[in-house]
Amino acid sequence: MKRRILGHGVGGALIATGLWGLARESDVDLVGWAVWFGGAVLAHDAVLVPCVLLVGAATTRLPRSYRRLVQGALMVGGTVTLVALPFVLGLGRRADNPSILPLPYGRNLLIVLAAVLALAACIALCQGIRGRRSHGDR
Structure with missing residues (x-):
């Protein structure tokens, strides 16, 4: 349990560091970055995960x-x-x-x-x- 909490804390700190770096940079298009990041999440959740589930279901008889x-x-x-x-x-x-x-x-x-x-x-x-x-x- 302690390792999980430590892992979440380290992960959260890394995410916060990345977001802080994005916010501090003046030449970063935050809206463009958010659209790109959201598109990656959407591609993962709406395309990749359903494909993995379909492949798993289609290969059960092998x-x-x-x-x-x-x-x-x-x-x-x-x-x-x-x-x-x-x-x-x-x-x-x-x-x-x-x-x-x-x-x-x-x-x-x-x-x-x-x-x-x-x-x-x-x-x-x-x-x-x-x-x-x-x-x-x-």
Whole structure:
């Protein structure tokens, strides 16, 4: 109980320090910062949490040995997609400045998702081989 109170006190002090620093800076747009922070909270609570719950519900019928692997791969892929989506959609791109967002972000996102899928498949394959070997040794 004392550790929890200490943790809350330290966390509260850090938050207060951050807010004090924001309030003291004259060049910080507090309204813009609050909108950004609120958007991050909204993205977490309205997008990420429901997706995690849906992935958990959708994978309940998988064998227990593969369930966490599939859930992890789906959550990594979903989180990477959520972060990359503004780049893929070209938000902020301007025709008069081609150096803003110059890369093929859609293709690069597909490459990253393919790598996540390949890694998950390799881990699943290794788990299957290890499982067969342990059952064969009995």
